[in-house]
Amino acid sequence: PAANANGSATVTAVLQDNGGTLNGGVDTSAPHQFTISVTAVNDAPSFTAGADQHIDEENGGAYEIAGWASNISAGAANESGQTLTFDVSHDNPALFVVPPAIDATTGNLTFTTISGSGLDLVANVSVTLSDNGGTANGGVDSSATQQFTISLTFVNDAPSFVAGADQTVEEDSGPITVAGWASAIDPGSATEGGQTLTFLTSNDNNSLFTAQPSVDSATGDLTFTPAADAFGAATVSVRLQDNGGTANGGQDTSAVQTFLITISPINDAPTVAAFTLTGVENSALAFTAVSFTDNFNDVDNDSLQSIRISSLPANGSLTLNGAPVVLNQVIPVGQLGNLAFMPDTDWTGDTTFSWTGFDGTVYAAQTAVVTLTIEPDTFTIFLPLVVNDN
Structure with a gap:
């Protein structure tokens, strides 16, 4: 039979010899027919x-992939009028809002996934093409099953925050906490x-701090401790x-934000010795x-401007320009070069007075x-020398 042909044919058969028909001979039998x-x-x-099909989970939603199935055929050319249907099944209902389907005319694949799951999800999809030609006489009305996957891949989104204001504190102000700075x-x-x-924090002047600036991710509190002086x-x-993480093109770090911490100088009290x-x-x-001046010290490098007499000596008197x-x-x-102490007449021994120094802003805290x-006083006594002539 011809390929993909079907139907019936009546066949007529006669048997013929090569004796010929001379003198009324007959060389052919009566015909016989069969089908x-x-x-x-x-x-x-x-x-x-x-x-x-691979989809980022944050881009989940409705999809249509044009011509996903190609070379769609009912079978033989003489079966082109048959009705075709794609049978589609999968093993992960949690992945889909609308399950996968394939249009037998266009081959377009359609489905709708969940969105923003924060999970990696995969569905194994099985596809079979069926026609309406039936299975009589050993016919086959469905294709071999083919499989593919639809995966929804987690992609990490970058975290974010709103930065607080610049900070200004005074020198030697001790540990600082700015509640809710961020x-x-x-996430x-x-x-x-x-x-x-x-x-993650860093700064361009680490020597300014004994405890570097840091931010608490739970409270947003900013903390730091300025270095002494x-x-x-x-x-x-x-x-x-x-x-x-950063798998699949994810981002695990926010954009950098900057702010300024200013530590204002204050005048430190000097000390005296x-x-x-x-x-x-x-x-x-x-x-x-x-x-x-040799016994005056100021961490701000201020110089001695004046002194104050906090107590007076005994056994004599302090004078300034004689007063x-x-x-x-x-x-x-x-x-100070005009300051002097005049002890009482003929007195010797130790006496004291106290003082404090002024740097132009504050006096020393202690005297x-x-x-x-x-x-x-030392002096020389001259005695007469007596000489014996003997």
């Missing part, structure tokens, strides 16, 4: 499957709420990172400015003691 029938058998339909702290999407968040400014860079001067009985003991010094008298540094040691 040959070729029964129609349905051929299996066929198609070519398209590619697997706000609107977001990226609603499905990523279980991720662990960490603020340090002042200046630092630009702080802050990023928020989650533990969702005790010292001792030595004089001679019945003589004025003169001071110099160096005696006081008695009174309690709490302020003496400018330029006048210091000046010890004055008055030693006896």
Whole structure:
């Protein structure tokens, strides 16, 4: 039979010899007829499957892939009028809002996935093409099953936050906490709420701090501790990172945001130290400015501007330009060379007074003691020399 042909044919057969028909001979038998029938058998339909489908979970939704199935055939050419249907099944109902389907005319694949699941989901899809030619006489009305996958892949969204304001504090202000400095702290999407968040901070002036600036990811609190006697400014860079990773093009770190921490200088109180001067009985003991400036210290490098007499010595008197010094008298540094102590007549020993120094803004918090040691005057006695002539 001809390929893909069916039907019936009546066959007439005669038997003929080669004796001829001379002299009324007969060389052909009487005809005999019979029928040959070729029964129609349905051929299996066929198609070519398209590619697997990969979708980012954040882009879930309705999809139509044009011409996904190609070379769609009912079977033989004489079966082209048959009605074709794609039978589609899958193994993961959780992945779809509308399950996969294939149009037998266009080959278009359609489906609708869930969106924003925060999960990696895969469905194995089985596809068979069926016709309505039936299975009589051993016919086949469905193609071989072909499989492909539709996968919804988790893609990490970048976290985000809203940065707070620049900060200004005074020098030596101690540990600082700015409650809720960072706000609107977001892991990226609603499905990523279980991720662990960490603020990454750096700054361009580490020496300004004994505890570097940091931000608490749970509260948004900003904390830092200025270094002792340090002042200046630092630009702080802050990023928020989650533990969702960067697989499949995900992002685990926010954009960098910067702010300024300014530590304003304040005048530190100076300090003063005790010292001792030595004089001679019945003589004025003169001071110099160096005696006081050498015992004055200021971390801000301010110089001594004046002193204040906090207590007066006994056994004599302090004078400035010859006039008695009174309690709490302020003496400018330029006048200290005119300060003197005059001990009482014939007195020797130790006496003290206290002082404090002024840097132009504040006095030293503590006073210091000046010890004055008055030693006896030394002199030479000349005695007559007696010589015995013997």
